[in-house]
Amino acid sequence: MLKIIRTFTILLSLSFLAVVVLGEIRERKEPAHELFQDATCSDCHICFTPSKKDPCLRSCPRLSKKVIAHSPEEGPEVVILNQLEDLFEPVIFAHKLHAQMTQMGEGCAVCHHYAPAGHIPPCRECHGGPLNPVDLRQPGLKGAYHRQCLNCHREWSHSTACAVCHAKKTPGELAIRQVDTTDIVGIYHPHIAVPDKRVYQVNYKKGPVVTFHHKDHVELFDLRCVDCHREQSCSRCHEIGEKPERAAKTPEEHHKPCISCHTMKTCSICHTQSETEGFTHARTGWPLNRFHQELKCRSCHLMGRKITKLDRDCIACHSSWNTETFNHSVTGLALDEIHQGMDCIDCHLDRRFDQKPSCANCHDDGRVYPKSSPGTFTEEKW
Amino acid sequence: MSINRRAFLKAIGAIGSTSLIGRHSKAIAQEHFPGYPDRFGVLHDIPLCTGCRKCEWACKDQNKLPNKPIETYDDKSVFEKKRRTDAESYTVVNRYPNPKDKEKPIYVKFQCNHCDEPACASACLVKALKKTPEGAVTYNKDVCIGCRYCMTACPFYVPAYEYHNALTPEVRKCTLCYERITKEGEIPACVKICPTQALTFGKRSELIKVAREKIRSKPGEYIDHIYGKHEVGGTCWLYISGVPFEQLGFPTDVGTKPYPELTKGFLTMVPAGVVILPALLGGFYMFTKHREQMTKDEATTSEKKETQP
Incomplete structure (x- = not known):
């Protein structure tokens, strides 16, 4: 009996000790841990009991890419890299601009190979000093920066000249000058000229011509470049040498960007016998007036929805319009005082605003518009 | 009888x-000599090299060789022909076509590989060339008699001779920055300047581990071969590459036996x-x-x- 009690006491004290020790370990968390609160231990450590002496860190979290999509706007506009300032002035890195460019590729993960939800660690948090003499597997900050930048930059420019990013320090001048960032803030990717249309001759007997109205898709249909151009490399455009030969596309790859909107059921939408004209709204039976002509499709046919026939009633879109708020003179006809106070449907029967108004509701003397006008024409009728 | x-x-x-x-x-x-246990080495991760040639500049700067301003090293036209080390350049970077991606040619830095059992040192009649425990194969100009046997012995044709110097010609080659690493506790100049850290300096045994891990973790990017681990009995410079080494101008017929043997x-x-x-x-x-x-x-x-x- 005594023996059992003794063993029990020993076990109890041992487990108590274990709890204390484990608690202590948890207490002594490195400050780095706060940055990776969403990470599990095994995301970074290989062994079960990492210690300060042997943290048994994974060589590179790059391999187990953990990336949550973030928008370019979440990040800083500009990052000033001045940790390794030596021969050169600090590098002014247009973070937002680059983040936007990555939207055509893999997104943030192009550079941030470890970007969990919440705080995205900047390079310097993992890649410490210029060199990493402790862990030879991990590049230091210098290597990490240059590998990231040069990997893309040399791809298209074929240049590794320092001056692309670095401004050389002027000897004799004191280091760390205040960097003026105003001139680069808000610089986006320069405007890319959009081709008007592309005519493709294809190997399809029933419709050997495909006319792709590129400009219409961008300007009228309001598609973003990234909606079609995905997984592109910078060098596709930024190539100063000979253009790389592109691999032949399979029929599936050819159709891929189109079928996200167009169904594959009717080939004749794209495949025709001859070149087609661009889209005009008149084709739908409702030619647009001068105001509507300036709008983008998505202004009326709302974003994210399939484009369908809309109600032609003005207040279907212009819901705030009524007798008081609508300025009738924009139609080219300024109403006189009598007519101003009247309800729309008094003249526009059945709210058919696209048809001739009727006077018969009030006037039974047979007068017709526009011979007899309810005001003065300010300009030609639209 | x-x-x-x-x-x-x-x-x-x-x-x-x-x-x-x-x-x-x-x-x-x-x-048979297994090599000094704590010898240093450099791991050249070839796919990371961008061909900026800053190592060439840093090497000349360190060794007080005739040098040009660093900006002139941006010139890519030098890659049009294959270069070799000479009396005024201990290291050169050469460009090779990349069979996987035409747009990203492969750049390879080349210099003395600091063999574990150097043929040059064994051929030297007066022991002017010596393998140090730190790994570097060093040269003592005071005892050299200028026989140039080392140049013929080297499997990589590295040592160069100052033919233009009529009175005090020396054999010239990379020193692994012996003075820097032993006296100043620094790392070789080329390793230090490399912007992408395609060069890693450390204990050779550690570097082999690093190289192994890189190869294991990115099998698509590297071929399963550490050049210099066994070649000519082992060298202090180690290389990992994405394409077979014979395509990058490395001699692959040198065998794995130390040359002195x-x-x-x-x-x-x-x-x-x-x-x-x-x-x-x-x-x-x-x-x-x-x-x-x-x-x-x-x-x-x-x-x-x-x-x-």
């Missing part, structure tokens, strides 16, 4: 040659030829001479006996 002259010579020859062969093979087994068998025979063989032949000569003398003496005594009955 029951043994005749021919049988005796045969026996002697057999004993002599077997003992020599025995010694020779034993010598290799005993004297190839000549060791022959060279151990030299003392035998020079010392033992003359002694042996001298012995034979003395022996036969002695025998002739003996027979002569015997003849004269028997003649005397016959004349004095």
Whole structure:
């Protein structure tokens, strides 16, 4: 009996000790841990009991890419890299601009190979000093920066000249000058000229011509470049040498960007016998007036929805319009005082605003518009 | 005497040659040198090299070689032909086409590989070239006699000679920045300047681990070969690459035996030829001479006996 009690006491004290020790370990968390609160231990450590002496860190979290999509706007506009300032002035890195460019590729993960939800660690948090003499597997900050930048930059420019990013320090001048960032803030990717249309001759007997109205898709249909151009490399455009030969596309790859909107059921939408004209709204039976002509499709046919026939009633879109708020003179006809106070449907029967108004509701003397006008024409009728 | 002259010579020859062969093979087994345990090295991760040639600049700057401003190293036209190390450039970067991606050519830095058992040092008559425990193969200009055997011996054709210097020519090659790493505790100049850290300096044993891990974790990016781990018996510079090394100008026919070992068998025979063989032949000569003398003496005594009955 005594023996059992003794063993029990020993076990109890041992487990108590274990709890204390484990608690202590948890207490002594490195400050780095706060940055990776969403990470599990095994995301970074290989062994079960990492210690300060042997943290048994994974060589590179790059391999187990953990990336949550973030928008370019979440990040800083500009990052000033001045940790390794030596021969050169600090590098002014247009973070937002680059983040936007990555939207055509893999997104943030192009550079941030470890970007969990919440705080995205900047390079310097993992890649410490210029060199990493402790862990030879991990590049230091210098290597990490240059590998990231040069990997893309040399791809298209074929240049590794320092001056692309670095401004050389002027000897004799004191280091760390205040960097003026105003001139680069808000610089986006320069405007890319959009081709008007592309005519493709294809190997399809029933419709050997495909006319792709590129400009219409961008300007009228309001598609973003990234909606079609995905997984592109910078060098596709930024190539100063000979253009790389592109691999032949399979029929599936050819159709891929189109079928996200167009169904594959009717080939004749794209495949025709001859070149087609661009889209005009008149084709739908409702030619647009001068105001509507300036709008983008998505202004009326709302974003994210399939484009369908809309109600032609003005207040279907212009819901705030009524007798008081609508300025009738924009139609080219300024109403006189009598007519101003009247309800729309008094003249526009059945709210058919696209048809001739009727006077018969009030006037039974047979007068017709526009011979007899309810005001003065300010300009030609639209 | 029951043994005749021919049988005796045969026996002697057999004993002599077997003992020599025995010694020779034993010598290799005993004297094989696994390399200094704590020697340093550099791992060149070839796919990371961008061909910026800053290492070339830093090397010349460090070694006080005639140099040009760093900006001039942006010039890519030098890659049009393959360059080799010479008396004024201890390291060169060469460009090779990339079979996987035309747009990203492969750049390879080349310099003395600092062999674990350097052929140059073994060929040197005066021990001007020496393998240090830190890994560097160093050169002592004060004892060099300018025979240039090291240049012929090197499997990579690295050592260069100052042919233009008529009075005090030296053999020139990479020093692994021996002074820097031993006295200043620094890392080699080329490694330090490399912007992408395509070069890693450290204990050779550690570097092999790093290289192994890189190869294991990115099998698509690297081929399973660490050049320099076994080549010519091991070198302090190690290379990992995405394409086979023969496509990058690396000699792949150098074998895995240290070069000195190839000549060791022959060279151990030299003392035998020079010392033992003359002694042996001298012995034979003395022996036969002695025998002739003996027979002569015997003849004269028997003649005397016959004349004095």
